[in-house]
Amino acid sequence: MKTTARIVVPIVLVVAVSLLLQGHNLPGGGFIGGVLTTAAFALIYVAYGLDYLEIGVLGREVESGTGIFEHRSVTAYKRTFVFGLAVAVGSGLAALAFDEPFLTQTYTIVEHVPIYHEIELASALVFDVGVYFVVVGGLLTILSVVGGE
Amino acid sequence: MTDQLVTAPVLVALVSIVLTLSLRRWPRLQRAASVAGGVGYAVAVALVAWGVVLAPNAPGAVAYQIGGWPAPFGITLVADALSAFMLVVAASVGLPAVVLSVLFIDVDNQRVFYHPLFHSLLLGIAGAFLTGDLFNLFVWFEVMLMASYVLVAFYSGAQHTAAAFRYLVLNVIGGVFLLLAVGGLYATTGTLNMADMAQRLADPGAYGIDPAPVFGLSALLFAAFALKAGLVPFQFWVPGAYRAAPLPVSAMLAGASKKVGIYAIIRLYFTVFSGTSASASVPWIADGSPLSVLAPGLLIMGVASVLVGALGAVSRDTIEGMLAYSSIGQVGFIAVPVAIAAGAGSEELRHLGIVAALVYALHHALAKGLLFFSAAAVRSATGTNRMAELSGLASRSPALAGAFFVGSLSLVGVPPLTGFFGKFLVFATAADGYAADPAVGSGAVLLVLLLGALLTILYTTRAWVGSFWGPKTPSVEAATVDRGQVAVLVAVAAAIILLGIGFDPVYRFASAAADAAVDTNGYVDAVDPAGGDGS
Structure with a gap:
């Protein structure tokens, strides 16, 4: 189980990010990218337990005895959720500043970039990133709180 | 400028959600942001109502294509007089409810997602009133x-969880x-x-559509x-949910959420489906549109709601139990004129019926909101809402008693309060319906409405005499009445009185809303779906 997690988790995360980045004009997007990322985290939780991310990855101490809601990971997830929501709403509101309807999106193509030659920068990506963080934060909060009980 | 305004209620609620979530570490700031969100919502609604309907050269209806995607492909928000009127109804409960929540719900509980959820409720209501897209609805x-599931389960006791489930x-x-119906x-x-x-x-022929499944x-x-x-026979969730939810939320559920169901019926049947005519393949439907199918069903359900609600309210032993049953009956009072309007042969009667329903909806939002708020003030002063344990509140806090009294009188329908005009218009509709078609059925409707009104007098009197008159009980003797809460109550009571005295603008607004409800062409012109001409 641990071996599988070690191999699979990085692949899942890369796929998740690629889905997020291409989401505005190909299949994918913030929601599905977020769900995949959560799946990667869930795999780590199943293989290594709830405190592994704090102790094993970040090298921090975990205070035992406090409730799951005060767990440092959970508060971080909640913050992720709020941050994502703010980004998503903010990206929609940004259109109002240019006197366009709410949620209007646009894109520019940046040329002469080394290696890529040209990159499409879409404003929809900001919204997608917001959705991504909402999904990751929300689902991981639920997973870890329910898992902690 | 008016264009951007259409989204304002939705955006204000969205921003309030983000703010109240991110300010959770600073409870005072969070509460201030929540109240500011409530005020912002009311201001946004007022601006929409003014800009779209009430201003001297208002356009009457404004469509807003979200993200710049044109109708019918994108999601359209439409603010016309009907939407604006319903938004005003929602805001008239929403603003006092959010202020009262801050004062009523204990500080620790407020930190637990109460404010974001409350603004989500406002967001959902505003969105439902504004959207011009069926799936979006x-x-x-x-x-x-x-939002309301979580709010009903908010106190997380056994009975709250059961009611929420x-x-x-x-x-x-x-x-x-x-969803099935939308897909179909x-x-x-x-x-x-x-x-x-x-x-x-x-014009189904031009588009190659067979309209029969629409029925x-x-x-x-x-x-x-x-x-x-919450119309009979679907009323059974109402009492449990209203008793379980925090009282300001019960006021929102009764005053605003229920109206969304009524609004959707009016919008879809009168604006969208009214042009359809029956084809020969549908038996037992004699004539016309889905409206003629709606009329008898809604009439029976409305009349049954009036009876069940009033009879249930008479026998409750807590104030909020009585209010919960009463709101079943009051929604019946809103449904009956809608049903009469649906079955009406003449334009005038149809118009009158919708005006009556809308005015009654506004009145019910204010009056029932005020009564739920009073119940909240009584609860936080004495710790109980059982009528048996309450007595003599009137001498303990005359202002609180006065507010409850105004709310009850408005519910009964005493002039010059808004409730009088609501009841008056409903009875006028029923009487005109009877005059237009003097059948046994429409006479019975009139009698049931009369009985419902009498029972309203009975149960409000019972609550008033039981809780506010008489010698003070120990719990009332020890009560400490919160001045802030009473100030909110007095403000709402004043609004009921003022709107009743200056009723003319309200009537003109409701009349414009009723015009908008039946004016399918105006609605289509405002949205201007490009797919309409086949291109």
């Missing part, structure tokens, strides 16, 4: 319901019906945009909306 319903199961079933309508008409759908249904699908829709409005 379903989404806003779900936004509203998600019942509420959840019923509304998920209702949501499935709604899409399959039948090939569009989800309400204006486009109205246009296609009015069955509209019945599914009707069942889902009636469940949300």
Whole structure:
């Protein structure tokens, strides 16, 4: 189980990010990218337990005895959720500043970039990133709180 | 400028959600942001109402294409007089409810997501009133319901969880019906945009549509909306949910959420489906549109609601139990004129019926909101809402008693309060319906309405005499009445009196809203779905 997690988790995360980045004009997007990322985290939780991310990855101490809601990971997830929501709403509101309807999106193509030659920068990506963080934060909060009980 | 205004209520609620979530570490700031969000919501609604309907050269209806995607492909928000009126109804409960929440719910509980959820409820309600897209309507319903599930379960005791679970199961079933109906309508008409759908249904031949399935699908829709409005026989979730929810939220559920169901019935049946005519393949439907199918069903359900609500309210032993049953009956009073309008032969009667329903909805939002708020003030002063343990509150706090008295009188329908005009218009509609078609049925409707009104007098008197008159009980003797809460109550009571005295603008607004409800062409023109001309 641990071996599988070690191999699979990085692949899942890369796929998740690629889905997020291409989401505005190909299949994918913030929601599905977020769900995949959560799946990667869930795999780590199943293989290594709830405190592994704090102790094993970040090298921090975990205070035992406090409730799951005060767990440092959970508060971080909640913050992720709020941050994502703010980004998503903010990206929609940004259109109002240019006197366009709410949620209007646009894109520019940046040329002469080394290696890529040209990159499409879409404003929809900001919204997608917001959705991504909402999904990751929300689902991981639920997973870890329910898992902690 | 007015264009951007249309989204304002939705955006204000969205921003309030983000703010109240991110300020959770600073409870005072969070509460201030929440109240500011409530005020902002009311201001946004007032601006929409002014800019779209009430201003001297107002356009009457404004469509807003979200993200710049043109109708019928994108999601359209439409603010016309009907939407604006319903938004005003929602804001008139929402603003006092958020202020009272800050004062009523204990500080620790407020930190637990109460404020974000409350603004989600406002967001769902505003979205449902504004959207011009059928699937989007379903989404806003779900936004509203998600928030209200959690709010009903908010105190997380055994009976709260049970009430929330019942509420959840019923509304998920209702949501499935709604989704099925929306999917079916899409399959039948090939569009989800309400204006486009109205246009296609009015001229099915030109678009190659067979409108017959619309009848069955509209019945599914009707069942889902009636469940949300809490009409008999779908009323059984109402008392439990209202008793379990925090009292300011009960006021929102009774005053605003239920009206969304009524609004959806009026919007879909009168604006969208009214152009459809029956084909020969539908037996037992004699003539006309889905409206003629709606009329008898809604009439029976409305009349039954009046009876069940009033009889239930008479026998409750807590104030909020009485108010919960009473709001079943009051929604019946809103449904009956809608039903009479649906079955009406003449334009005047149809117009009068919708005006009566809208005015009654506004009155009920204010009066029932005020009564729920008074129940909250009584609860936080004495710790109980059982009428048996309350007595003599009037001498303990005359202002609180006065507010409850105004709310009760308005519910009964005493002039010059808003409730009088609501009741008056409903009875005028029923009497005109009887005059137009003097059958036994329409006479019985009039009698039941009269009985319902009498029972309203009975149960409000019972609550008043039981809790506010008489010698003080120990719990009343020890009560400390919160001045802030009483100030909110007095403000709402003053609004009821002032709107009653200066009723003319309200009537003109409601009349414009009723015009908008039946004016399918105006609605289509405002949205201007490009797909309409086949291109």
